[in-house]
Amino acid sequence: MQVQKYVFSELDTGERVISERVPSVRSVALGFWIGAGSRDETDAKAGVSHFIEHLLFKGSQHYTAQQIAEIFDGLGGELNAATSREHTMVYARVPDDHVQTALNVMTDMVFAPAFTDLDSERAVVLEEIAMYEDTPQELVHDLFSEAVFGRHALGRPVIGTAEVISSVTKRVLSTYHRQMYAGGNVVIAAAGNIEHNRLVRMLQRSQSQQRPPAGGPRVRRPLVKAPSPSFRFAKKDTEQYHVCLGAPGISRSDRRRFAASILDAILGGSASSRLFQEIREKRGMAYAVYSFASQYTDTGLVGVYLGTREENLAPCLEIAGKQLLEIAAGRIKPEEVARAKDNL
Template structure:
């Protein structure tokens, strides 16, 4: 039987899920700040801070931070997204206090050594260059810029070289003090974890004052358009058709899972079968779906040779229109339902995924569901409701299209 518990320590939300039979625990210390919280001259700041907190704390030197976890067979890592930063560890259950100590040390006690900041600045700039060289990363960045009007929301999470070069140590400390406080922090844990003991370990280490929470500005909107960007040294054309969708808190969240699954959610999906299996026009083709505080994104990704672009895009639109007008057969509907349920059950075999789930639920809805409750929500989704949503979401006139790569000679009218 699953057991979820929730407490609060000086404004910090703490949520745990005890999963019987496990010998490990996954712990995440989440800061509700991501790239969309940055001002223009702060682009890349959140991601940069995620890097430099690992360069020394009041208690540990750089090599001691990783060794404290990895020396026990555990995993320590972090990531930055548009809306949050997560520092996480997976350890044996007996090493839970050590993981708590390391994670709280990273988040609350970084010293930002000047010489380490300069070294890590070079690392981040190399990461920016790598992203600029990657057609997939460039495609996604251009798609966000084409769909949303607020630069804070669409600028690359890693920032740009100019702003990262200009970041000073005092800027880092100011940003860290603004957001790395209880008003923005959630701690989640899943596995063989006792809630009271976990909270006790946190209370020993948290000595920060709560400040007012800062919320991001709206993502904004742009008109539909086609963006074509040539990139030398690339053989294929990378294509994204995308549109704004619903936020995480929307009642349509589960309906959208059905829609993305049937259209392009795997090898059995309509797009994969038509464009790859039947026509051989692309190696990679899939749908994508993501949710945010006030918006979302839904679309189709594929990569193909320049001579196949018009045909492949035309077929994507045909499949979208077919699903929009004809809906789904009963057998296909039940298969997609089984796919979603099975994927959910398998994903939650991972304690890290359970830890991620707890955090996202708390950040976006403040409501938590057991696996059984999630399956019940999926069972309640009706075929007619998804088909009605498809008529809205798959309207071709609502999609922006971005093409990156070997685009020489490709004209907008060929794609219309």
């Protein structure tokens, strides 16, 4: 197995830069990882990180929204973004001879958004919230997070609430952006046909047009203890019950995370996993059934999801409980471990 050979450095403006050269390809994947997610918001700002992610595409100091779209289409590249509970990511993939152009645009988007078209994008996010609430197989995961973490920010939906998005002002967004998008709170990653020192020079040229706000990395208040176990139920007129059951997990720096990934693969992480085989393949009692794990700075989630009709719910939960007990007791076959390792 080949060990990844990455290079790490830090810019004068505080961003940490990490890259790995892959000379066998003719493209480069780029990503700006900002330490700003729903966990970093107060109740009064729930959803602001995700809203800002949308607004990054609506124009910046030097580029309109139309120009951003046209430039990446003209490069033959891809540009997208996402928000999680602890990060906002802006990422792209472009041919290796267009990296400088991509970095110029992405740097301006990330560090100097214009925050224009606020009301039109507000309407888009409100529609996204409504769509999400009409998708029970997605909504159940937010209810599960709330059951595990209670009123802690990790228990809130990343997408936020309609009440906050409907009323949040440009001033609030600008202040939050200035605080959270500081250079020291950003990691820039690249993988592909590019040498690290060349990448750094390109970033420095991009920042001659637009420098990030000053500031170091944000330090989050740790979750000392998860709340007591609890239960959440949302009644909707659907054909299926959508169920998550689980518990707090481990942090992403925990040395047991590799073992946890193997256990997840054995339990419900693949087509050959126990839950998929026992519930779907052998009995046909569910279309979707899987296990999952999320890892954060200081804690995590582990769980099982299944969607099934009412008459199948009790036997499905019984099978899931039995398999969890089997794994907890250490009754795992060597071939299962070997297959999970190969899969990962």
